Amino acid sequence: MYGFLGPNGAGKTTTVRMLVTLLRPTGGHARVAGFDVASQASKVRRRIGVALQEAALDPLMTGSELIELQATLHGIAPRSVRARGAELIERVGLSGAAGRRVGTYSGGMRRRLDLAMALIHWPEVLFLDEPTTGLDPTSRLTLWAEVRRLRDEGTTVFLTTQYLEEADQLTDRIGIIADGRIVAEGTPASLKAEVGRPHLDLVLADGSDLAAAREVVARHGDRRPSTEDCHLSIGLQRGAADIAPILRALDDAGFEVAELELKQPTLDDVFLDKTGEHLEGASDDVETEAEPAAV
Amino acid sequence: MRPAVVALARRALVNAFRKPQFLAPLVVFPSLFLAINVGGLGATRSLEGFPQVDGFLDYQLSAAILQSLLLGGVSAGIAVALDIEGGFFDRLAASPTPRVALVLGRVLAASVIAAVQVVYFLILGLAFGATIQGGVLGVLCVLLVGVVAGTGFGALGVLIALRARSASTVQGIFPLVFVVLFISSAFFPLELLSSPADVIARYNPLSFIADAIRQPIAFSNSLWPVLEGLLAATVLTGASIGLSLLALRGRLRDA
Numbered sequence: 001m002y003g004f005l006g007p008n009g010a011g012k013t014t015t016v017r018m019l020v021t022l023l024r025p026t027g028g029h030a031r032v033a034g035f036d037v038a039s040q041a042s043k044v045r046r047r048i049g050v051a052l053q054e055a056a057l058d059p060l061m062t063g064s065e066l067i068e069l070q071a072t073l074h075g076i077a078p079r080s081v082r083a084r085g086a087e088l089i090e091r092v093g094l095s096g097a098a099g100r101r102v103g104t105y106s107g108g109m110r111r112r113l114d115l116a117m118a119l120i121h122w123p124e125v126l127f128l129d130e131p132t133t134g135l136d137p138t139s140r141l142t143l144w145a146e147v148r149r150l151r152d153e154g155t156t157v158f159l160t161t162q163y164l165e166e167a168d169q170l171t172d173r174i175g176i177i178a179d180g181r182i183v184a185e186g187t188p189a190s191l192k193a194e195v196g197r198p199h200l201d202l203v204l205a206d207g208s209d210l211a212a213a214r215e216v217v218a219r220h221g222d223r224r225p226s227t228e229d230c231h232l233s234i235g236l237q238r239g240a241a242d243i244a245p246i247l248r249a250l251d252d253a254g255f256e257v258a259e260l261e262l263k264q265p266t267l268d269d270v271f272l273d274k275t276g277e278h279l280e281g282a283s284d285d286v287e288t289e290a291e292p293a294a295v
Numbered sequence: 296m297r298p299a300v301v302a303l304a305r306r307a308l309v310n311a312f313r314k315p316q317f318l319a320p321l322v323v324f325p326s327l328f329l330a331i332n333v334g335g336l337g338a339t340r341s342l343e344g345f346p347q348v349d350g351f352l353d354y355q356l357s358a359a360i361l362q363s364l365l366l367g368g369v370s371a372g373i374a375v376a377l378d379i380e381g382g383f384f385d386r387l388a389a390s391p392t393p394r395v396a397l398v399l400g401r402v403l404a405a406s407v408i409a410a411v412q413v414v415y416f417l418i419l420g421l422a423f424g425a426t427i428q429g430g431v432l433g434v435l436c437v438l439l440v441g442v443v444a445g446t447g448f449g450a451l452g453v454l455i456a457l458r459a460r461s462a463s464t465v466q467g468i469f470p471l472v473f474v475v476l477f478i479s480s481a482f483f484p485l486e487l488l489s490s491p492a493d494v495i496a497r498y499n500p501l502s503f504i505a506d507a508i509r510q511p512i513a514f515s516n517s518l519w520p521v522l523e524g525l526l527a528a529t530v531l532t533g534a535s536i537g538l539s540l541l542a543l544r545g546r547l548r549d550a
Contacts, residue, residue: 056382073390
């Protein structure tokens with residue numbers, strides 16, 4: 001599973017639209033499932049499943065009607081259409097709602113139907129463009145479980161997301177895009193190892209002279225950008241051993257520390273290191289580590 | 296490709312029948328217009344240049360059918376534009392179905408709806424005293440011309456939607472439909488139109504289609520006007536489908 005990370009406007013959706021043959025590249029080459037997206041577009045389309053950002057479903061049709069339409073468009077034999085549709089509807093847990101119009105579905109149900117439609121023809125490569133954006137935590141975990149299952153079954157999944165934890169938990173490799181260019185690529189572990197050191201996040205009791213506080217901590221580590229008042233973030237050279245000297249230096253300079261936290265490198269750190277900014281939406285990441293419920 | 300075209304047409308029809316806002320205007324407005332025209336403008340029959348007909352309703356029925364078919368084209372265009380706006384069109388375009396099927400499916404649905412529209416107005420006309428001079432063969436001619444014209448208007452609506460990519464823009468074409476219809480022989484014979492409207496109407500394809508539908512209803516089964524109308528509708532259909540495919544290719548290049 002390949003995770004594709006980037007802030008809004010970085011070019012994620014444009015890249016995906018080119019890879020799924022909805023947009024003709026103006027230059028360069030790309031191959032999906034062994035075929036060129038520009039010159040062999042129809043061969044690419046036979047081998048890919050696509051669930052684009054915002055589950056685009058017809059609200060007037062029922063779930064089973066939509067899935068049967070998708071099956072027909074993918075050339076599945078008429079006698080198999082209904083059986084394949086029912087199998088997928090059951091797989092994504094929509095059996096009870098299959099006869100209802102999609103307009104009555106919740107966001108999570110729409111996403112699951114979207115996923116089922118993308119899987120109708122047993123695709124070799126599945127493109128999921130921000131599949132969990134806007135979903136509640138339960139629906140997100142349910143979708144994660146299904147995506148994991150697909151990966152375990154051998155489907156290649158290309159996942160774009162703004163949720164770092166989603167990328168961290170699900171993907172085998174990650175590419176980070178900024179301003180239309182790949183700025184980093186590797187496994188989550190190798191990317192985090194590149195960033196290396198842990199960092200210390202501090203909250204000062206009084207942020208009125210933050211510039212002076214920054215000068216003090218800069219002598220003990222690498223200053224990192226922080227976005228909120230009273231907050232300081234320092235990359236530590238020696239890990240936890242650097243904490244005491246920093247606190248002493250701040251105390252000597254008259255700064256009172258209200259909170260502190262030692263953090264190991266995360267994908268947000270990788271993102272920060274590679275792009276110079278935090279990923280939008282990173283703060284909204286799911287906090288639970290619980291194993292997702294089975295579909 | 297055929298199963299895909301049929302499946303897409305079925306989906307378009309299901310949508311149209313599940314959302315009365317799509318279908319109702321196609322028959323309600325032209326029916327009201329027909330009632331107003333027949334009720335208020337019947338005296339025009341006595342004007343010099345107005346052809347000899349059994350009833351003014353016989354003459355105006357063609358205009359109502361044509362008006363309804365044009366609105367059907369606008370409605371098909373709005374439906375495609377809504378699919379584009381909502382992203383559903385991308386889902387269809389990302390499937391391995393040949394992209395011509397995306398256009399043909401919608402156009403086929405427009406043909407079926409056109410048949411329903413023609414039958415509705417013929418029944419309405421007969422119920423209120425119109426006579427079909429051409430008999431059963433005349434009804435078949437009207438149905439044929441009406442379905443081909445409805446198909447062409449549907450394809451034109453799809454073309455506009457693919458170019459405009461916005462339902463509100465397609466809806467904005469609605470008043471234009473009336474302008475083009477009025478500068479044709481749909482409501483009144485060319486002889487009663489003033490210059491330059493009569494010149495424009497003489498070459499307006501809608502005039503040929505209106506006359507082809509009117510001929511079997513109000514006059515007789517004369518072959519030439521029907522063929523002229525059929526030719527105009529066929530050229531419109533072919534050109535609109537061809538241009539729609541070009542627009543679709545452009546849309547996928549520029550999206």
